[in-house]
Amino acid sequence: MMGNALIVLAAGQGTRMNSDLPKVLHPLGAAPLLAHALTAGAALAPERVIVVAGHGAEQVGKAAAVWAPEAEVVLQAEQLGTGHAVRQALPALERFEGRVIVLYGDTPFIRPETLEALAEATADVVVLGFEAAEPGRYGRLVTGPAGLERIVEFKDATEAERAIALCNSGVISADAATLARLLPRLTNDNAAHEYYLTDIVALARAEGLSAKVVTCAEAETLGINTxxxxxxxxxxxxxxxxxxxxxxxxxxxxxxxxxxxxxxxxxxxxxxxxxxxxxxxxxxxxxxxxxxxxxxxxxxxxxxxxxxxxxxxxxxxxxxxxxxxxxxxxxxxxxxxxxxxxxxxxxxxxxxxxxxxxxxxxxxxxxxxxxxxxxxxxxxxxxxxxxxxxxxxxxxxxxxxxxxxxxxxxxxxxxxxxIGRARQVNKPGLAVRLMEKLRAEKVRRQKESK
CATH class of the missing domain: 2.160.10.10 (Hexapeptide repeat proteins)
Incomplete structure (x- = not known):
């Protein structure tokens, strides 16, 4: 059985946090957000762990070393989208043959059992989805008889696509070779001018590869932005x-x-x-x-x-x-x-x-x-x-x-x-005489102050 590798995206600054601290280092349960992703991913016993850092990369690297000493930290100097971020991890996966799971450092609640289901799914590309109570601005998962057809971001979605309740968590699993082949073909021809990792689904289907959705509870996909x-x-x-x-x-x-x-x-x-x-x-x-x-x-x-x-x-x-x-x-x-x-x-x-x-x-x-x-x-x-x-x-x-x-x-x-203390000495009557002297001094000072 092939092994697993883990890529954790942790390059964002998190401007809505209004903080000098990188977003993934804000504490949750007395541990940085990043630690939650690394801990959940550890259940897969990954052969490789790559953390993609950007803002505050040195701090992020130190935190990663605490929670996953085996992790390799790579730099995304410019934040040009999730697809671009994952491309920065490809050199660290050279000669790795197995499944790659992409997680996010600001999504702390994904359960190990969910990641195991994602890793065990048999399709060429597997996406973690969820049924959203209020889909809002989530990307939508468009499915058909053959499984997952494509992922469309809210900004680029039609009204019909926005009516879909099955939403994209952003978490993806794919064979390392497939990922390495498809990522360079991503374009930024979209409303945000970013390289979306999710576009590899459409690229995979165009090649005749299979794609499917593994679902989880919406609560597992909660991201932290504020x-x-x-x-x-x-x-x-x-x-x-x-x-x-x-x-x-x-x-x-x-x-x-x-x-x-x-x-x-x-x-x-x-x-x-x-x-x-x-x-x-x-x-x-x-x-x-x-x-x-x-x-x-x-x-x-x-x-x-x-x-x-x-x-x-x-x-x-x-x-x-x-x-x-x-x-x-x-x-x-x-x-x-x-x-x-x-x-x-x-x-x-x-x-x-x-x-x-x-x-x-x-x-x-x-x-x-x-x-x-x-x-x-x-x-x-x-x-x-x-x-x-x-x-x-x-x-x-x-x-x-x-x-x-x-x-x-x-x-x-x-x-x-x-025994290491001074010897006690008793002075008979001295306590009373001392108190009388102090009281007299107090009366004298009160009279002088009038």
């Missing part, structure tokens, strides 16, 4: 992700308040409380619980762990089984082994905490010296007293303890108690 459309797309994306989570056995106590990222992964029987926000790169295993008002990104939460309420997990946070992270705790680039408890009001950054260690309230790993970050190592079964400042780099041994209010700047051996 900020308002982006906001509506975000609402649709979140609704879909919430529904999928519920179907997969995740408890969402207030689904409408939970916000997912494109790559959020949550196991069955996990519980997600109200007002939880997922940034990129979060994995939550089965049976874990995230309580209300937490913000998570780039982290991994194991089975039986509990997080929150009001906790923040940043990239590199790794929570083993049965870890508890409580309210107003922030974890960054830190590994917490099984059974660790971090109850409240704590920052752990660039650290490793051994199993079943207890971190007291107000503990801070002082990991940054103004230039570099430093590591804190805390052993298993240790007890860190409340309001301990751990000045990294520093190690606290297994079963060791720190006294509350300590500043720990030297390593603490296993089994030791470390």
């Amino acid at each position: 900020r308002a459309e982006l906001a509506r797309a975000e609402a649709l994306f979140q609704a879909r992700m919430r529904a999928e989570a519920l179907d997969n056995g995740v408890t969402l106590t207030a689904p409408e308040t939970v916000f997912f990222a494109l790559d959020t992964h949550i196991g069955r029987d996990a519980v997600i409380g109200p007002n939880v926000v997922f940034g990129p790169g979060v994995t939550i295993e089965s049976g874990a619980e995230v309580r209300a008002f937490c913000h998570l990104e780039g982290c991994h939460i194991s089975r039986g762990a509990t997080v929150g309420p009001f906790a923040r997990l940043r990239p590199g946070a790794e929570l083993a089984e049965d870890v508890h992270v409580g309210n107003f705790v922030e974890i960054k680039n830190a590994v917490l082994d099984e059974g660790v408890k971090v109850g409240h009001l704590t920052y752990l950054g660039d650290a490793h905490v051994g199993e079943h260690t207890n971190i007291g309230a107000g503990t801070v790993t002082c990991n940054y010296d103004g230039v570099m970050k430093h590591h804190t190592e805390i052993g298993a079964h240790a007890f860190i007293g409340s309001d301990t400042m751990l000045v990294a780099p520093v190690t606290v041994g297994a079963r060791a303890m720190t006294g509350s209010g300590s500043v720990i700047s030297e390593n603490v051996p296993d089994d030791a108690l470390a």
